[in-house]
Amino acid sequence: MSEAETRLGDSEALNELKALRSSIDNIDAALVHMLAERFKCTQKVGVLKATNDLPPADPAREKIQIERLRQLASDAHLDPDFAEKFLNFIVREVIRHHEAIAAEAGN
Numbered sequence: 001m002s003e004a005e006t007r008l009g010d011s012e013a014l015n016e017l018k019a020l021r022s023s024i025d026n027i028d029a030a031l032v033h034m035l036a037e038r039f040k041c042t043q044k045v046g047v048l049k050a051t052n053d054l055p056p057a058d059p060a061r062e063k064i065q066i067e068r069l070r071q072l073a074s075d076a077h078l079d080p081d082f083a084e085k086f087l088n089f090i091v092r093e094v095i096r097h098h099e100a101i102a103a104e105a106g107n
């Protein structure tokens, strides 16, 4: 048991903390599954790009994605800067995968 849980004892606050953590665990699991599905798609895009001699990165597409995600974040009361950083983090990893696929294909 963590220090916080020990200090909260058998209280209403501890029950609420546990319920919230249970929801957080569900959300984290959903995020992992959604990311796995996204990477399945981008893996196919990587193969498509490599076989058609297309560059791994598409900055014009990224610009559209960032604008869209920033608006969605704003509407959902999520920090748009955070949403942009999160997307960039994922896209950088995707580009790394695309580059590896292209190198494997001898491009």
Ligand SMILES: O=C(O)C(=O)C[C@]1(C(=O)O)C=C[C@@H](O)C=C1
Binding pocket: 042, 045, 046, 056, 057, 058, 059, 061, 062, 065, 090, 091, 094, 095, 098
């Ligand atoms: O749409 C593409 O062209 C992709 O390769 C996918 C993706 C993405 O992860 O969303 C990744 C790299 C590109 O720079 C833009 C978008």
